[in-house]
Amino acid sequence: MSVIELKDIMKTYQMGDSVVHALYHVNLKIEPGEFTSIMGPSGSGKSTMMNILGCLDRPTSGEYFLDGKEIAGYDDDELAHTRNAKIGFVFQNFNLLAKLTAQENVALPLVYAGVDEEERMERAKKALEAVGLGERLEHKPMEMSGGQRQRVAIARALINNPAIIMADEPTGNLDTKSSYEIMDIFKKMNESGKTVVMVTHEPDIAEQTKRILVMRDGQLVSDERSGGKTDYA
Numbered sequence: 001m002s003v004i005e006l007k008d009i010m011k012t013y014q015m016g017d018s019v020v021h022a023l024y025h026v027n028l029k030i031e032p033g034e035f036t037s038i039m040g041p042s043g044s045g046k047s048t049m050m051n052i053l054g055c056l057d058r059p060t061s062g063e064y065f066l067d068g069k070e071i072a073g074y075d076d077d078e079l080a081h082t083r084n085a086k087i088g089f090v091f092q093n094f095n096l097l098a099k100l101t102a103q104e105n106v107a108l109p110l111v112y113a114g115v116d117e118e119e120r121m122e123r124a125k126k127a128l129e130a131v132g133l134g135e136r137l138e139h140k141p142m143e144m145s146g147g148q149r150q151r152v153a154i155a156r157a158l159i160n161n162p163a164i165i166m167a168d169e170p171t172g173n174l175d176t177k178s179s180y181e182i183m184d185i186f187k188k189m190n191e192s193g194k195t196v197v198m199v200t201h202e203p204d205i206a207e208q209t210k211r212i213l214v215m216r217d218g219q220l221v222s223d224e225r226s227g228g229k230t231d232y233a
């Protein structure tokens, strides 16, 4: 069973008299354990696609099966619950809280999950150790490099042990060396069984994933796996 299946998804915005199709008849299946990147020019629908895949937004029409369950009709609470249980998010700008230490930032999702403080701190410490930041538990975001901040964000995304990781331009603010270090962490996550989906503008980042989707004008126009390529256009 696919972990993600989109069937004829449309996302439409009304702009005055005109209609913008941010997503236009999108069909997509992502299998468990895939490592997929989404590319495409600015305005092609990548953010909209990530927002819908990540249950942050709902399509105008079409069906979205996440782990086999149709979620397009979920209300806000159901959507939030599904999101928290199944998906870890990584953002271009890290989205860390400036006043909290690395360990406190990583532990935050566990507060919402109702885990007690001792266990939260212990699990956050282990998660930071797993991304090579065992010596930076007490550091605040401002005291860390971009690559270190993104590793904190990845530890936070993993803390609930989600099956799916979604990342929006995760290397967009990083130098080349840090970008490759971050991609190595994503590769390890994927090897450990996680399904990873990321948006990127950078071809050399996309090439490190196992499947490259290309969007144009709200449609998927190419789907290339390490093995071969399907042109939809």
Ligand code: ADP
Residues within 6 Å of the ligand: 013, 015, 020, 021, 022, 040, 041, 042, 043, 044, 045, 046, 047, 048, 049
């Ligand atoms: P990308 O991430 O590839 O740059 P987006 O998903 O942000 O593309 O946008 C796809 C299209 O939908 C663009 O034409 C954009 O202007 C439009 N769009 C996205 N979000 C909105 C919105 N909230 N209101 C109106 N139009 C939007």
Ligand code: ADP
Residues within 6 Å of the ligand: 042, 043, 047, 048
């Ligand atoms: P990205 O850098 O990922 O391409 P964008 O600049 O396209 O991001 O969009 C950033 C956010 O603004 C998105 O969440 C998108 O939904 C929203 N957005 C994009 N275009 C419009 C628009 N024309 N009107 C309102 N919101 C928009």
